[in-house]
């Protein structure tokens with residue numbers, strides 16, 4: 159892939175973080191900085207997860223094979239924003255107290271859902287290297303299908319906390335449902351043509 163495409167994508171993915179960090183340092187996050195941090199990092203995690211899943215359909219529609227090389231970067235950035243989101247939560251909501259974290263997880267279902275999404279993303283980030291891909295072979299693909307339940311849990315996490323405005327959560331649910339539907343459809347077509355070739 160042309161190097162500038164990767165460098166530009168990297169810089170674009172980092173830009174929201176740079177802006178959030180700048181705003182935090184210069185007290186520009188508004189009247190509730192903790193909430194602003196949680197909302198902005200959570201939204202970027204979800205957007206990048208959606209972009210990561212959009213790579214394969216984009217390749218199929220446009221034939222632009224090299225776009226596939228951006229997939230890992232987008233996934234890792236989604237995880238990065240989810241980690242910043244989690245760190246902000248530990249800082250502002252629990253004060254890094256394990257008992258307080260346990261209480262939040264036990265008493266607030268939307269926190270449990272977000273945490274579960276983050277836990278599912280963790281092994282994907284750890285095994286994202288080429289070496290792990292080679293070592294795990296077929297299991298790597300199976301493991302990386304966890305991205306779908308992770309995305310679903312993240313949407314439910316958003317839906318659960320949306321009090322009156324359900325629009326955003328439903329928008330993301332629809333996006334992920336379309337992306338998953340596209341893959342299921344492709345899988346069905348492939349297995350049908352495979353069965354025809356063997357009959």
Ligand code: HEM
Pocket residue numbers: 192193196197198199200201203204207240243244247251269272273274275276312315316319326
């Ligand atoms: C350790 C896991 C997580 C915890 C503890 C957590 C906690 C929270 C909390 C407390 C809020 C509410 C912020 C507020 O309105 O004051 C929030 C919002 C949000 N979180 Fe998470 N979250 C977690 C994981 C995730 C993940 C993995 C994603 C996405 C991939 C995500 C996406 C969002 C989004 C989009 C919002 C709301 C933004 C809005 O109100 O528009 N969260 N999260």
